[in-house]
Amino acid sequence: MTHHDDAVAAFTQLLGANGVITAAADQERYVRDWAGARLGMPLAVVRPRTTEEVAAVVGYCHRNGICMVAQGGHTGLVKGALPDSRTPEVVISLERMTRIRGLDPLNFSMAVDGGCILEEVKRAAEEADCFFPLSLGAQGSCQIGGNIATNAGGVNVLRYGMMRELVLGLEVVLPDGEIWSGMKALHKDNRGYDLKQLFLGSEGTLGIVTGAVLKLTPRPEQSQTALLAVPSVEAAVRLYALTRRRCSDLLSAFELMPRLCLELAFEAAPQLADPFDEAYPYHVLLELTATGPVDLSGLLEGLLEAGMEHEVVLDGVLASSVAQAGQLWAIRESMVEGQLLRGEHLRTDVSVPISSIAECVEQATAEVAALSPTSQVIAYGHIGDGNLHINVLPPAETPAEALPALFERLERAIFTVVDGFDGSISAEHGIGRSKQAAFLDRLTVTERRLLAGIKAVFDPDDLMGAGRIQPASERSSS
Amino acid sequence: MTHHDDAVAAFTQLLGANGVITAAADQERYVRDWAGARLGMPLAVVRPRTTEEVAAVVGYCHRNGICMVAQGGHTGLVKGALPDSRTPEVVISLERMTRIRGLDPLNFSMAVDGGCILEEVKRAAEEADCFFPLSLGAQGSCQIGGNIATNAGGVNVLRYGMMRELVLGLEVVLPDGEIWSGMKALHKDNRGYDLKQLFLGSEGTLGIVTGAVLKLTPRPEQSQTALLAVPSVEAAVRLYALTRRRCSDLLSAFELMPRLCLELAFEAAPQLADPFDEAYPYHVLLELTATGPVDLSGLLEGLLEAGMEHEVVLDGVLASSVAQAGQLWAIRESMVEGQLLRGEHLRTDVSVPISSIAECVEQATAEVAALSPTSQVIAYGHIGDGNLHINVLPPAETPAEALPALFERLERAIFTVVDGFDGSISAEHGIGRSKQAAFLDRLTVTERRLLAGIKAVFDPDDLMGAGRIQPASERSSS
Incomplete structure (x- = not known):
């Protein structure tokens, strides 16, 4: 038996035959991401059902020097979850860990498995009259553990923050197979270095997120959506400041779209109607939401008036129903598909x-x-x-x-x-492999040393997520 | 010349005579904290004026194996900033680094020196019609760098988060004297491990915060303050959920105070009038704030009615003016002084x-x-x-x-x-020295290893803030 056969036999013993996938045809959906990219084939795909099973697999890999990569919903855009093409990796899929562990409406928190689909998390929150704010196009297939590992963003960040601000506690399997239990449901906890913050955004290189306590808010009872035509990007920016100043903290989304976005959306979804008679250069899709008796439509109408007065709004469509709001959001979402229909294109973030x-x-x-x-x-x-x-x-x-x-x-x-402009080359997608060269180019020697040092504290053998964010260690091929 | 004399001579050369304090009498205010605690005397107190001067001092200490501790406004409550009693430390005071470096109202951000007093930061924000939300009793003397190093909390956390959520960028002098420049004014930046998060809450053990880019909000244009009498702690918790659900995200503060708090406040500030005719068991001091045309008083009145209907509110005083709101907040603040007047007492957090x-x-x-x-x-x-x-x-x-x-x-x-209850023994004050034993007792072997590993990546010689959060390394006395 080879080293690899031994590993597969060990995984099968730990997880059962159903928990291990070795046939290339069955591995297909684990080696190709949402955008169609693929790199190499894995040593095996394993599908643990519990944190203990994840720990057992990781422990085996650690003891035997086998590389591993955690995989969520495969919706990342930087090739972080794809198995490597040089060193065969074990793909550890969280897809069978989908339990909602508990929800505490008085504490505005819920505990979930790392493999829960974001949309299921949002639905479970709503059933308890609560709200989990993370909202992004891939929410029907991305997993919360992946959202945490990549510190996901989306359209509601301006109000609720990125994933980092929505996590109260974490459970992580460390690269040596130990379970780190930080599943506290605390809104405030200020004890020394916050390890949780390191796992958030580490893209699976410091540990595998198997569970989380998420921060909820009350479920919004009303929302107002509008698509506004604006004369320029600069006007959109000024309108944003005006909106923040006129609408308190009730603004949930403020999306800029040039005219071409609308056209791409209509190409992808011809059933969508152009809400404007005229072709304006830029648009802002904005949403206000509130719980309780706030006069949200009055706020929005006042904003529109003020925007016209300040000459930052040319025209506007206010959604008069949930269905109409859905139509406006469908433009934002179809536009992404419209770009794909035009063929390969350059995406930046x-x-x-x-x-x-x-x-x-x-x-x-x-x-x-x-x-x-x-x-x-x-x-x-x-x-x-x-x-x-x-x-x-x-x-x-x-x-x-x-x-x-x-x-x-x-x-x-x-x-x-x-x-x-002293900006960032990756605002929300992370680094993975795709952004690595541009990322490293912009680091100082000290920054590289600190990042490598942190990685070495958690994973001295560089077995977990090797080659993501930082270059993989040199190793003899197995 | 001794090793220490050499150091003092070097600091004097770097900072000028005015920048170095060696006389014990002049050091007095640097060796005693807000609560009156003191431990040892420093090797010297140095007062750099710029980030480069901080870096020069730290670099000298690093090369010569001299221990150092950063010091802000000395308002921490866990003895973290007090010079050590065993190993003489250089106290690096940021008190002369008080520049507001810039404010960008369209980006809702401002850049400041680490030594800026929190109240000055808040004032500068207000002058630009903006708002920096961190609010705590010590804001007249605490420094923003200290707030960052300790991840400060306060009364507005429920709405705006702790210091961690209010920082966009940081500038830090690392323990080897190198300047780490992360002064980006970005609301979203998702590039690999977020070093900023490690410095936040590290209590000066990984670096000295010399500058920061802070996140602002629009300045609230209206506020409503109320002191409500409630029958029990449980009722206060239910009232909190009700308030969140009825007042959208416009709730800024929600403070619980038992009757004894009011009595202590009146002892410390006899000019304060008891707003109630009856002695109720518990009280909630709450504040709603908003920008723009929101009917905040209507919201508050509705809340009060609903609270009475749900039997979680017994009685209430709504402040009808800014002055009256100030009187209600004065009860909350005087209560802390009232405890001090009663003599030594146990404080927990x-x-x-x-x-x-x-x-x-x-x-x-x-x-x-x-x-x-x-x-x-x-x-x-x-x-x-x-x-x-x-x-x-x-x-x-x-x-x-x-x-x-x-x-x-x-x-x-x-x-x-x-x-x-799976709670935390330090919710907002941090660990410092006072909470260290209780903190370490609750860590696993792995957690201790990870924390020590992180410290060693940044400060392998354990020269900066040694003995805070984690035990100091063994070293031969100098």
Whole structure:
């Protein structure tokens, strides 16, 4: 028996035959991510049902020097969860760990397994008249453990924060197989270094999140959604400040979309109607939500008036029903699909100070135009977070083999613009493998030393998530 | 010249004579904290004016194996900033680093020096029609760098989070004297391990915070303050849930105070009038704030009605002016002074799930009564954070020399009760030296290894803040 056969036999003994997948055909859905990317084939895919089973598998890998990667819903966009192409890894899928462990409405908290699908978490919260705020396009398939490992963002960050601000407690299987139990349901706990914060955003390189205590809010009882036409990006930024100042902390989403976004949405979903008679250059999709007797529609109408008076709003559609609000959100969501329909394109996920958004978009657009005059820039995103997806649709006639080099040049140019505003080259997607070179390029020697040092404290043999965020250690091939 | 004389000469050369204090009399205010505690005398007190000067001092200490401790406003309550009594430390005071570096109202952010007094930060924000939410009793003297190092809390945490959630960027002098510049003004930045999170709450053991970019909100334009009488702690908890559900996210503070709190406040500030005709068992001081045209007084009146209907409110005083609101807050603040006037007493700072608060107070009160029947328990705090200060006023006749042993027994009993609810023995004050034994007792071997490992990555020689949070390394006396 080879080393690998031994491992498969051990996993089968630990998890049962049903818990281990070795046939290449059955592994297919574990080796390809949402965007269609794939790298290598795993040593095996294992599907533990409990934290103890995760710990047993990880412990075995640790003792035997086997590399491993945790896998959630496979909706990440930086190739972090894909099994490696050089060193065979064990894929540890959390898909069978989907229990809601408990919900405490008086404490506004719920405890869940790491494999729970985000949408199920949100539904369970709603059934208890509560609300779990994390909202993103992939919520029907992403897992909460993955959301935690990648510190997920989405459309409600401006009000509720990223995943980091929505976690009260964590349970993590460490790279040596020990279970770290930090499942406290406390809103305040200030004891020394907060290990929880390190696991959040570590992309599975310091441990595997098997459970979490999440922070809930009361379920919003009313919401107001509007799609506003604005003359420029700069006007959208000024409208954001106005909205914050007029609507207290009741603003939940504030999404910028240029005209091209609407057109892409209509291409992907022809049943959607254009809510405007005119083609305006930019739009803002905003949502106010509240619990209790707040006059939300009055607030929104007042905002619209003030926006027109300040000449930052040209026109607007206020949703008069939940269905109509859904139609407006469908534009935002279909637009992502519309980009895919146009074929391969460059996606970025950058952030700058909110006050620099307009200038950043302008400069990035100019840089792209200089490099590739017939490419189309589509800059949309979360104004309240300073987070833009400055994407580029290449000219239709570009040969497929020329795309990678073109995208690399364009990405480099956009990142240089972002550097000029002291921005970030990864605002919410994380680093994984895709952003690693750009990430490392921007670190000092000291920063690299600190990151490597932290990794070594948790995983001295570099067996867990090796090669994500930081380069993998040199090792002899197995 | 001794090793110490050399150091003083070097510091004088780096900072000028004005920047170094060696006379014991002049050092007095750097060796005694707000609560009057003192431990040892420092090797010297240094007062750098810039980040570069901090780096130069730290670099010298690093090269010469000299211990150092950063010092802010000296308002911490866990003896973290006091110079050590065994190994002479250099006290690095940030008191001359008080620049507001810049404020960006469109980005809702401001950059400040680490030595800025919290109240000055709040004032500067207000001058730009913005708001920095951190609010605590010591805000007139605590420094923002200290607030960051200790991840400070206060009365507005339920709405705005602890210091951790109010920091966008940091500048830190590392224990080897290198300057780590993470002064980005980004609301979203998701690049690998977030070093910033490690410095937050590390109590000066991983680096010295010399600058920060803080997150602002729009300045509240209106507020409503009320002091409500409630029949029990359990009713206060139910009232909290009701308030969250009726007042959207406009609730800024929700403070529990038993009757004894009011009496202590009136002892400390006899000019304060008792707003009630009757002596009720418990009170809630709550505040709603908003920007924009929200009918806040309508919300509060509705809440009061609903509270009475649900029998969780017995009586209430709504402040009809800013001055009257100030009077109600003065009760909350004078109560702390009132405890001091009663002499030495046991202070704790614990948290439990909000839903366990009532039972926790009941059990803790019973435990104290069993150990010391004539002691008075005073349990007050931040309901929305599950954070209670369960303090104990000992019998007046207790001899001073008997107090430490009594407090130790009582604290141990209260902490055991808190453990029963899977709570925290330090919700907001941190660990420092005072909480270290109780903190370490509750860690697993793995947790101790991880914390020591992290410290060693940043400060392998254990020269910075040694002995805070974790025990100091063994070293030969200098």
